[in-house]
Amino acid sequence: MKRKGHGFKQSMVKLLGSGKNQDLRIALFCILLSLFAGSLLLLSLGKNPLIAYKSILQGAGFWPKARYAGHKSMLTDFLSLLNYATPMVFASLSVAVALRCGLFNICVPGMMIFSGFLATVLVGYSGLPSFGARFLVIIVGIVGGSFIGSVIGYLKFKFNTNEVVVSIMFNYIISYVVSFFIQTKYIDPTTRQSLKIGDNARLTLVDKVIGNLKIEIPLVLPLAILVVVGLWFLFARSRLGFELKAVGMNRKASRYAGVDVGRTMVISMIISGALAGLAGVSYYLGCYASIQPKVLPSLGFDAIAVALLGNSSPVGCLFASLLVMTISNGTTYMSSTLNVLREIASLITGILLLFSACSAFFKVQANRWAQELEDEYIVNMREAPHE
């Protein structure tokens, strides 16, 4: 007996059911859903979604544009994408490491500002030789971020404070305090931002002339890749990574099994903080060379979406970062060619976030449908065994 919706169920189970790469397929499904929702949005504005998505790809350097300005080409667009994606990779990994341990780190924006400001003040204005300066910037970033992370982790461990609220409080406190120092000491009166740092400390080579192109080279991108590999090793092969995951899955069970839960949580916040610090320096001393006071970088919040989309796995975060930055970078070009508002980029990212929040539901639903179909099949076989 066939019930209504049987075919739909079957195809959904085939598409999303358990088996190889289920998480990956569900992530792709979420992306498709949000692209679809985005096209509805674009249609309602009277724009052709296909052209819109194509111009996003063009803007991000995946597809040749019709015309290029001087010293520009597809390569420059693509390198610019990589340049902006680098802090996103670090930031999303930072969220992912905490999430794996069952902690929700939304202090990434605050950690980014904190480490970015520290590095700017300590190294950015010094005239150190460029190799040493860049090395120091990275070290300061790691130390600054992990300091904040350790404080949050320690408070959670020692006083059982809600880490989400503490993180949010830290975000605002850091943002206001840094803004105070910038506005009293380091303000550039024309741009209303902090004074520009020297090129010697900058983590991105800007306007590097190669051939007839002026390109940007993100120097910390290899480090980001290295971190992805390192974290993969941590989670898949190391004892600490196993303990992190165990604490994230069930705190009580891991305590029973002899894991030092408090220590593990503090360590995961320290790693998370260090990564957020790297995101901060590669953002404020790489993509940009100054800090805008009183503004929490929205990249830090988007990183949560990226980590969810990447299913908190290091490699997943890498690709999710590229996807989200493609949308946000490419939208600049799209908004100028199609005459739509720039804000649509964050809207599409928001929708993507919404669907990836439901991914657990998709998974459960697909598995339940698979079970139902299987039951039905067995019942049918019993009823008509000789058919």
Place this chain on the structure above:
Amino acid sequence: MNSIIIDGMAFSLPLFIIAIGGIYSEGSGITNLALEGLLGFGAFTGGLSVALLSPLFPSGSSTTMYIALVVAMLGGMVYSMLHALLCIKFKANQVISGVVLNVLSVALTAFLANQINASFFGKASNKFMLEVSPRIDIPLLSKIPLLGGFFTSVYPFEFIILIVALVMWYILNRTPTGMRIRACGDNPQAVDAAGGNVEGIRFGSVMVSGALAGLGGMCFAYSISTNFSPSIYAGFGYLSIAAMIFGNWRIGPTFFACLLFGFARSGGYFLVTKLGLPSSYSDLVLTLPYVLTLVLLISFSRTNKAPRALGEIYDKGKR
């Protein structure tokens, strides 16, 4: 001295009503970090209604303000249904859903405000201007020394908030409905066994929290900036969550927590102007409520009793 009380109350009361929203939602067992997004979305719909309706009324009339407050409540309520849907129906992680709603709300309101301003009013702006709210001096009472500040240049919405807060307190603590809501947060299985509809009660509670957060957001829009702009997302929602936790998920103590935040803020501003410090010092003052929250959280978190089933997805089969 009066200015500390006036500004403090104008800041505390919207915070308080948002926190009550949080108490309803979390009291029923649904973690609500989405308050920030809810208040912003409420303020957006309220601001939009003012922008659309203000040509119909003579300028200076406060009718639009009352309409805006109601529309903001409705807007917040509708938007909160998304949170309820994600948390209850789609069984998403409640913390994540809350953050998602906040991010989406910022993006959505910024986009819509720009788009609506561009296509209906033909201007490039992300703001909706509001009428300046009237301020009321209560005769006689405002003449009392020291305490007179509580009755001087009061926003009309402050009375509305107090009335709504009392009603909400009564419902939560003195009616069977309120008992069911609180029971859903502590032991949903028991509610189910007694014949209550856990998912329905939780859905309703989240909607109440959305409405109250929308009301609070609109009040902030009137008192702080007299317009709707994305600057409404300044962390007031998170602050009210902190007030709620500090108030141990009970309405009475939460009121005093909100007063503390409000007076810390207005007192700080007062000091900056009194001591003649440059305006950049106000940044440091703005951190006061947050620092206070942090200190209080650290000292009170051990003894706090959150609703026992808070953040758990309701599972009928679980005992």
